Amino acid sequence: MSTNFEVPKGDFRGHDRQFIWLAEPDPELTEVGPGTPCGEYLRRYWMPVAMTDQVGDLPYRIRILGEDLVMFRETGGQLGLVHLHCAHRSMSLEFGIIEEGGIRCSYHGWKYGIDGSILERPCEPAASRLKQGTCLGAYPVVEYKGLAFAYLGPNETVPPFPVFDTMVEEGDDMIPFLIESPCNWLQVMENAWDPFHTVYLHTKAVRTQFTDAFSVMPKIEYFSRPLGDFYTNTRRVDDIIWLRIHDQMLPSFTQNGGHFPLPEQSLYFGRCGLSRWITPIDDTHTQVIAWRHFRGDDDPQGLTNKDEVGFGKTDFYGQGPDRSYELRQRDPGDYDAWVSQGPKNVHKREHTAFTDRGVSLARRKLRKAIRKVKAGETLPQPTDIYSDPIPTYGGDTMLRIPLQAGKEDDELLKEVAHKVAEIYMAHDCFKGQERADKIRAALREYESSWS
Ligand code: FES
Numbered sequence: 006m007s008t009n010f011e012v013p014k015g016d017f018r019g020h021d022r023q024f025i026w027l028a029e030p031d032p033e034l035t036e037v038g039p040g041t042p043c044g045e046y047l048r049r050y051w052m053p054v055a056m057t058d059q060v061g062d063l064p065y066r067i068r069i070l071g072e073d074l075v076m077f078r079e080t081g082g083q084l085g086l087v088h089l090h091c092a093h094r095s096m097s098l099e100f101g102i103i104e105e106g107g108i109r110c111s112y113h114g115w116k117y118g119i120d121g122s123i124l125e126r127p128c129e130p131a132a133s134r135l136k137q138g139t140c141l142g143a144y145p146v147v148e149y150k151g152l153a154f155a156y157l158g159p160n161e162t163v164p165p166f167p168v169f170d171t172m173v174e175e176g177d178d179m180i181p182f183l184i185e186s187p188c189n190w191l192q193v194m195e196n197a198w199d200p201f202h203t204v205y206l207h208t209k210a211v212r213t214q215f216t217d218a219f220s221v222m223p224k225i226e227y228f229s230r231p232l233g234d235f236y237t238n239t240r241r242v243d244d245i246i247w248l249r250i251h252d253q254m255l256p257s258f259t260q261n262g263g264h265f266p267l268p269e270q271s272l273y274f275g276r277c278g279l280s281r282w283i284t285p286i287d288d289t290h291t292q293v294i295a296w297r298h299f300r301g302d303d304d305p306q307g308l309t310n311k312d313e314v315g316f317g318k319t320d321f322y323g324q325g326p327d328r329s330y331e332l333r334q335r336d337p338g339d340y341d342a343w344v345s346q347g348p349k350n351v352h353k354r355e356h357t358a359f360t361d362r363g364v365s366l367a368r369r370k371l372r373k374a375i376r377k378v379k380a381g382e383t384l385p386q387p388t389d390i391y392s393d394p395i396p397t398y399g400g401d402t403m404l405r406i407p408l409q410a411g412k413e414d415d416e417l418l419k420e421v422a423h424k425v426a427e428i429y430m431a432h433d434c435f436k437g438q439e440r441a442d443k444i445r446a447a448l449r450e451y452e453s454s455w456s
């Protein structure tokens with residue numbers, strides 16, 4: 006046994022910093038329940054709430070934005086989403102009976118349509134004074150490629166359902182997934198606004214979780230669009246300048262590039278590997294609901310796996326609790342980062358730095374939007390500005406542009422990032438394949454101007 010009782014010396018500040026255990030989370034950005042400013046803001050947008058393959062012939066109980074709800078597919082095939090408790094005397098409709106046109110409470114038989122209107126009250130006398138009408142809370146649902154989207158805002162302001170261009174691409178196999186995390190929604194969202202963690206967490210910390218090229222420190226440039234932002238991560242990998250482009254559309258939509266990029270040859274306007282929403286369950290539980298995209302030439306190394314994508318799982322590392330605690334400690338992933346920040350991260354204990362520009366920007370924009378809704382303003386919807394499909398930018402472009410004599414490479418990377426972003430944005434007025442073809446042609450021409 007050691008007999009060395011020498012007390013280590015150093016600037017130990019544990020006691021001085023005990024205030025961090027008393028600091029509170031920021032309620033304005035983190036509280037999502039009914040009546041909260043952030044909750045009201047989030048309720049102004051369509052958001053995915055479930056995977057439709059989970060909605061069978063029984064009512065499906067879910068919790069969204071702190072509200073307990075039941076989703077069901079009436080026998081005619083339409084999805085309904087209603088408050089959990091029957092409007093009569095509150096039996097849970099998770100025990101309801103699904104019928105044509107609606108759901109019936111099994112306690113006294115009240116039947117509701119998908120909009121919550123009362124269709125039948127079989128135990129009441131015909132002369133009962135309670136008029137039939139809408140008294141059960143319900144929300145509209147749109148179903149698309151395995152995901153159910155709902156709008157939990159006021160019925161007077163239901164916006165059109167936004168269709169992004171990456172939702173309707175030909176030759177793209179879109180597979181939905183949903184994974185829960187026991188933490189506040191903002192932590193999960195901020196992970197996507199933080200491009201620098203790919204260098205460390207995903208590559209240098211333990212091992213390469215995706216591809217080695219992520220170990221190169223990127224140059225980041227942010228670009229504002231009428232409805233959201235995108236940013237470019239620009240890296241040099243030998244003669245290739247690799248631009249990885251992220252869409253960041255508040256409140257919760259993001260798209261990133263391919264999952265296993267190999268910057269060895271030119272790639273023009275490669276599209277996103279993931280279309281992802283962060284949907285709060287309540288203040289301390291969150292779900293990532295997304296589509297993984299699978300296209301023929303996306304995966305040169307064969308590292309993707311469609312079979313691994315679905316309810317509670319996906320085919321890239323570290324997105325859920327599907328590993329032993331020891332493995333999570335030895336090789337932590339995104340899930341371990343955002344969940345371990347705590348049930349609700351406390352911003353007052355952080356020391357944000359240069360690499361947190363994206364996170365700081367997101368928080369500022371989010372706060373501003375929340376305050377606008379609180380003040381009664383109407384925020385623009387994607388469909389106010391673009392007709393379907395709405396142009397997005399997420400994906401990878403790789404251009405063969407070698408080091409240029411007499412030019413600082415950092416300067417060159419910045420110049421290329423701005424030019425590529427300009428090319429992307431200049432083609433917003435075109436749609437679908439025509440837009441992609443025109444962007445690709447312009448990128449080829451730009452690349453050839455360097456040879
Ligand atoms: S509690 Fe539902 S019908 Fe009575």
Ligand SMILES: [Fe+2]
Binds near residue numbers: 196202207
């Ligand atoms: Fe990550």
